Amino acid sequence: MSGRKAQAARNDELILRAARAVFTADPGAPIAAVAERAGVGISALYRRYPSKEALLQKLCGDGLKLYIEITERALADDGDPWEAFAGYLRGIVDGDTSSLTIKLAGTFTPTEELGRDSARASELATEVHHRAVAAGVLRPDVTPADIALLFEQLASIKLGGEERTSELRHRYLALAMDALRVPPGHRELPSHPPTDEDLSARWRPAS
Incomplete structure (x- = not known):
């Protein structure tokens, strides 16, 4: 350029x-x-x-495109069914697209392109979900909407800097994944738990 x-x-x-x-x-x-x-x-x-609206539309459009890319990559994975689904979960958490949903949903008017991308993202999320259920690795009483809200719960975790926030999100994702997997799985949780000091520090005024 x-x-x-x-x-x-x-x-x-x-x-x-x-x-x-x-x-x-x-x-x-x-x-x-x-x-x-x-x-x-x-x-x-x-x-x-x-305008601010155009900027919000761009932010959410980029978030949707990232979500689609991560989900398509999971669907292209022909390896272990659980690892493909787990990679999808970790990818969405790393992409942090759910932070945009939590904060920006309903704050602007979506474009037609956003509507199409949203429908595509939903279609792909449902496909990757159903594939995991059909493979017998994801409990069948969990729905794609459950997973969407799980992503939002994880995105709401913000403690310390970006690196620490990412560590904690993956810690709680690992807990959730053990509950989602069939048969029930268990593995060592990533990172260490937050301390009482970490939690209380949020109430101190910013300097």
């Missing part, structure tokens, strides 16, 4: 990263807060995204 195009691409990446952080913390935040966090001028932001 030319220098100008490369700079525009860098700005776009900064804007989207900042928008995700700002709006998952506070969906009602103004678009100016995104520009400030990204370190770009408000005019540069508006040239790329003419």
